[in-house]
Every structure is written in structure tokens, then in C-alpha cells.
């Protein structure tokens with residue numbers, strides 16, 4: 001469990017993190033989202049004791065990082081996958097990490113196996129692909145078998161297979177009861193990976209909820225309807241006070257009504273339906289809707 005309580009970080013006149021409070025629960029993957037410069041990396045660094053809060057605090061299983069007896073056994077992190085001596089082999093890198101943290105070297109074999117790097121363990125880490133480097137970084141984070149894991153942009157630059165592997169791996173770690181906090185710019189990927197979200201903008205908390213709730217709260221749910229009698233049905237729906245838009249393909253997009261209500265209205269008038277499909281908003285739409293005002297720099301509008 002991670003708890004941020006009134007967490008604040010100032011750099012001179014810049015307030016990078018501003019009175020931020022949230023909790024990250026065990027047993028789930030929690031996505032950490034926010035526009036560029038929102039304060040995600042600064043918050044992660046404070047969780048890991050790499051930066052001191054100006055005020056407030058952040059606790060890992062009830063204690064600040066600096067008061068943990070054996071930090072690597074409590075919290076593991078992947079912040080920068082390229083943080084490895086290029087001439088060291090993957091195994092040598094992990095053995096050095098294990099030794100400097102008082103962890104048994106047999107754990108190195110276990111984590112190499114967990115991330116699927118056993119066969120290439122003797123190769124120079126400097127020659128690893130990005131996907132392999134990410135796996136090595138994750139192996140390092142897992143060395144102390146920690147209950148809390150932090151991943152900063154773990155899927156950046158990976159191919160679809162690498163992205164899928166990381167997604168399933170993080171979900172597996174959460175299913176084991178661990179606390180998993182992951183930041184990413186890839187919202188469609190986060191929608192698939194994270195069951196909870198902490199969203200920040202300009203250092204402040206914008207939302208903390210389940211991913212489903214976040215999307216439902218900030219986007220419009222509509223129902224797409226196709227019918228050979230679309231005109232008649234459209235008029236009836238308007239009559240009931242719902243909003244109806246007709247698309248180029250003749251399909252109706254109805255807001256304000258559930259698919260059950262529309263189906264019942266159509267049936268009562270003997271109107272045949274060819275399609276009745278609820279449309280869910282996307283995480284991208286919800287994110288833009290909620291963080292729009294907190295983006296530091298907007299792109300200039302074009303074409304005007």
C-alpha cells in the first residue's frame with residue numbers, strides 16, 4: 001500500500017507537486033496518469049526517497065522510504081531501463097545489485113527465470129534490445145521480492161509483443177497481492193492494464209477511482225441504433241426527450257437513453273432493429289476531458 005498525504009514539492013518558484021493525497025491499494029494495477037510536467041516523476045522519486053518532499057509525506061506500508069529496514073525487500077522500481085553498466089552481463093548486473101543490497105545470489109537465477117532472460121544472462125546488457133533491457137530492469141526491481149512495485153513508463157518504445165508481456169506480467173504481480181503503480185502516456189494501453197487510476201494535473205489530484213468509473217464519469221455514454229424505420233424511431237425517441245443524432249450511414253446515436261429503454265420503445269411500436277449497441281467512451285476522451293485545463297502547453301490551433 002502506498003499513501004501520499006498532502007505531498008508537496010517545490011523547486012524554487014515551481015510547484016511540481018501540490019498538496020497531493022492518494023492511496024494505491026494492493027492486489028491491483030494502478031495507473032498513474034497526467035499530462036507532461038504534471039508531477040508524476042517527481043512523485044515517484046519522492047515515494048522512493050530520491051527526492052525530499054517540501055511538505056507532506058508519502059508512506060510505503062506505513063513508513064517513509066527512508067525508514068524502511070531493507071528497502072529493496074519492500075519496494076522495487078523500474079525508473080530507467082538503460083540504467084545499467086553496458087559492459088556488464090545481465091547476470092553480473094543483477095549479482096552486483098543483489099550483493100550491494102544483501103540479497104542471496106540464488107535470487108538472481110529466480111528473477112532471470114521470471115522475466116525470461118535465463119538464456120541471455122551471460123550477454124552484455126549494453127547490446128540488449130529495449131524489450132530485453134526492460135525485462136532486466138524488472139528483474140532488478142523484483143530481486144528483493146517486494147510487495148510494492150513502481151514502474152515509470154515501462155512500455156515506452158516497445159513492440160506489441162513486449163507491451164503485451166509487460167501488461168500480463170504486471171497483472172500477474174498484482175494478482176499475487178502486490179501493490180503495482182505504473183505511469184504511462186499510452187492511454188489505450190493503460191485502459192487495458194490498470195483497474196484503478198490516479199490522475200494528476202499541475203501537481204494536484206484530478207481523480208482517484210477505478211478505470212471504469214473514470215471513463216464513465218467523464219465521457220458521454222451513447223447507444224448506436226440501426227433500423228429500416230430509423231425516421232419513425234428517431235421521432236419517437238425525440239418525443240421522449242432523448243437526444244438523437246443521425247450519422248452519414250443512417251445510424252442513430254442516442255444519448256440519455258439506455259439500450260433497454262430504446263429496445264422497449266422500438267418493440268412497443270413494432271419497429272425492427274438491426275443494431276442496438278451501447279458505445280463506451282474511451283480513456284483518451286475521459287483524460288482529455290478532465291485534464292484539458294491542466295496541460296502546461298497547448299498546441300497552437302491550426303487552419304485558422
Ligand SMILES: Nc1ncnc2c1ncn2[C@@H]1O[C@H](COP(=O)(O)OP(=O)(O)OP(=O)(O)O)[C@@H](O)[C@H]1O
Nearest residue numbers: 011014015016034035036037038039040041042043
Ligand atoms: N529538478 C527539478 N528542478 C526544477 N524543476 C523541476 C525539477 N524536476 C521537475 N521539475 C518541474 O516540476 C514539474 C513536474 O515535473 P515532472 O517531471 O515530475 O512531471 P511528469 O508528470 O513526470 O512529466 P512527464 O510526463 O513529462 O515526464 C515540471 O514543471 C518540471 O519542469
